[in-house]
Amino acid sequence: MSLTEKILSRTACLVGGEWIVADSGETIDVDNPATGETIGSAPRCGRDETARAIDAAAASFADWRARTAIERADVILRWRDLVMDRQEELAELMTLEQGKPLPEARGEIAYGASYLRWFAEEARRVYGEIVPPPVPGRTLLVTRQPVGVVGIITPWNFPMAMIARKVGPALAVGCPSVIKPASQTPFSALALAELALQAGVPPGVINVVTGDARAIGGELTENPVVRKISFTGSTDVGKILLRQCAGTVKKVSMELGGNAPFIVFEDADVDRAVAGAVASKYRNSGQTCVCTNRFYVQEGVYEEFVEKFSKAVAELKVGNGMKEGVNQGPLIDGKAVAHVESQIEDALDKGGRLVVGGKRHELGGNFFEPTVIADATRDMSFAREETFGPLAPVFRFKEEAEAVAQANDTDYGLAAYFYTRSIGRAFRVSEALEYGLVGVNEGLLSSCEAPFGGMKESGLGREGSCHGIDDYVELKYVCLGLG
Ligand code: ADP
Numbered sequence: 001m002s003l004t005e006k007i008l009s010r011t012a013c014l015v016g017g018e019w020i021v022a023d024s025g026e027t028i029d030v031d032n033p034a035t036g037e038t039i040g041s042a043p044r045c046g047r048d049e050t051a052r053a054i055d056a057a058a059a060s061f062a063d064w065r066a067r068t069a070i071e072r073a074d075v076i077l078r079w080r081d082l083v084m085d086r087q088e089e090l091a092e093l094m095t096l097e098q099g100k101p102l103p104e105a106r107g108e109i110a111y112g113a114s115y116l117r118w119f120a121e122e123a124r125r126v127y128g129e130i131v132p133p134p135v136p137g138r139t140l141l142v143t144r145q146p147v148g149v150v151g152i153i154t155p156w157n158f159p160m161a162m163i164a165r166k167v168g169p170a171l172a173v174g175c176p177s178v179i180k181p182a183s184q185t186p187f188s189a190l191a192l193a194e195l196a197l198q199a200g201v202p203p204g205v206i207n208v209v210t211g212d213a214r215a216i217g218g219e220l221t222e223n224p225v226v227r228k229i230s231f232t233g234s235t236d237v238g239k240i241l242l243r244q245c246a247g248t249v250k251k252v253s254m255e256l257g258g259n260a261p262f263i264v265f266e267d268a269d270v271d272r273a274v275a276g277a278v279a280s281k282y283r284n285s286g287q288t289c290v291c292t293n294r295f296y297v298q299e300g301v302y303e304e305f306v307e308k309f310s311k312a313v314a315e316l317k318v319g320n321g322m323k324e325g326v327n328q329g330p331l332i333d334g335k336a337v338a339h340v341e342s343q344i345e346d347a348l349d350k351g352g353r354l355v356v357g358g359k360r361h362e363l364g365g366n367f368f369e370p371t372v373i374a375d376a377t378r379d380m381s382f383a384r385e386e387t388f389g390p391l392a393p394v395f396r397f398k399e400e401a402e403a404v405a406q407a408n409d410t411d412y413g414l415a416a417y418f419y420t421r422s423i424g425r426a427f428r429v430s431e432a433l434e435y436g437l438v439g440v441n442e443g444l445l446s447s448c449e450a451p452f453g454g455m456k457e458s459g460l461g462r463e464g465s466c467h468g469i470d471d472y473v474e475l476k477y478v479c480l481g482l483g
Contacts, residue, residue: 004093007191008040013210014193015202023048028183033099033330033366034320041187045211050219053207057149057176060204065146065174069123076120076171079199083113098159099329100284101321103470109142112164118448119168122469126173139480144473146174149226151220151225153180155233156332157287159188165463166230169472176205186210221363223246235457253461253471257386258414261407262292268419270321274308276443285328286390290415293387295394296403302396306374310355316370318361330366337366340389347373347380404432413455
């Protein structure tokens with residue numbers, strides 16, 4: 001039986017190394033967003049199953065943390081190798097449940113695997129410090145210790161990579177975890193967990209609980225045994241989880257929403273900006289937290305940019321992500337389609353100029369036409385709200401300061417992009433943008449080597465890079481009297 005068949009037919013999640021069903025016997029159907037067909041189902045677990053997963057994680061902690069860093073690193077590397085051996089199968093499973101085009105799904109598997117490799121390498125560099133003492137006769141030691149059981153809650157837009165980016169550092173430093181994947185995309189998580197067991201991750205060190213988000217999230221955030229929550233998802237849900245975590249003062253990592261600006265200055269290479277704009281806006285059909293939400297184009301190149309960009313957007317091929325040549329899959333569900341539609345309606349009511357797209361795609365279902373709206377203004381809803389879909393509004397500006405002010409005029413602060421040939425402007429503007437990630441003449445910038453995370457209401461903490469370990473360790477200071 002192939003891995004995919006095993007995962008789709010099992011209808012079970014992973015607790016303490018056992019594949020279990022929900023206590024109630026209930027399940028949640030998982031639909032293919034391209035066809036609307038049900039591809040399988042996952043257990044509808046709640047608080048009790050989550051509490052048992054937390055207990056199993058806690059029971060595995062002593063052994064896992066006591067292993068040497070190189071032993072843990074070897075297990076993570078074996079996991080990474082199994083993931084890459086199964087890249088094609090995992091990518092197909094992802095496209096089935098999530099809808100993204102197969103080449104993007106393959107890319108996500110490789111991207112997620114890169115974090116596993118990175119954190120396997122970092123495992124051996126979780127160093128401590130010896131600090132010069134303030135008085136004679138003392139030695140001051142600082143060590144880094146694993147925080148303990150980690151609760152991980154992940155979204156549907158990157159069903160595999162968001163898990164790898166969190167479980168990688170947790171495993172590396174010695175923390176067990178309980179993962180709650182999004183209900184729309186549980187199978188990628190379950191396949192990943194199956195491969196983790198095959199790689200030698202001990203029972204209980206990784207648990208996956210699918211089902212009722214509120215009940216599972218409630219238990220993960222309120223159970224005192226869980227010492228840290230790592231969440232990627234919407235700012236609204238992030239705020240709920242932050243409030244719930246306050247009761248037991250958990251550590252938190254939050255990767256939340258974005259409202260990314262993309263500024264094109266008159267001194268930019270416009271063709272390069274167009275290529276970056278398409279990549280940044282339409283990847284995953286606009287459903288990533290770093291996708292451009294607002295384009296700001298300086299008046300001297302405004303019409304040229306709108307024309308070239310619209311031409312490139314009109315060439316995007318919409319369809320089932322399994323089909324060769326498709327680069328725009330469906331949106332995740334009907335709610336997402338309605339949201340994009342409502343932002344377009346609002347913009348057109350307020351004088352926006354529709355240049356490309358603008359409506360549901362003739363394929364029906366969750367497919368939507370890649371859309372460009374020119375003459376965007378600040379009173380339109382996408383100026384403030386995250387779109388999370390294939391809609392590109394293009395605003396016009398005169399001066400650099402005006403563009404920077406508008407770019408920063410949002411509660412979010414995840415990713416920002418700008419295009420210029422001026423080195424002075426490159427430094428000046430990247431410093432002025434209140435964003436955790438800034439792309440200068442680049443529309444795609446995330447990689448395991450660099451810190452990923454947002455300012456303002458886009459989140460707390462950083463993932464990836466040498467800093468990505470910090471959120472999973474506690475500093476311990478030991479004052480050793482030598483008298
Ligand atoms: P998205 O808009 O990307 O679906 P959400 O923030 O709604 O983002 O969901 C991200 C993850 O958070 C999913 O796994 C979802 O099931 C989970 N989630 C949603 N609501 C809650 C909640 N109240 N408590 C815990 N988890 C939740």
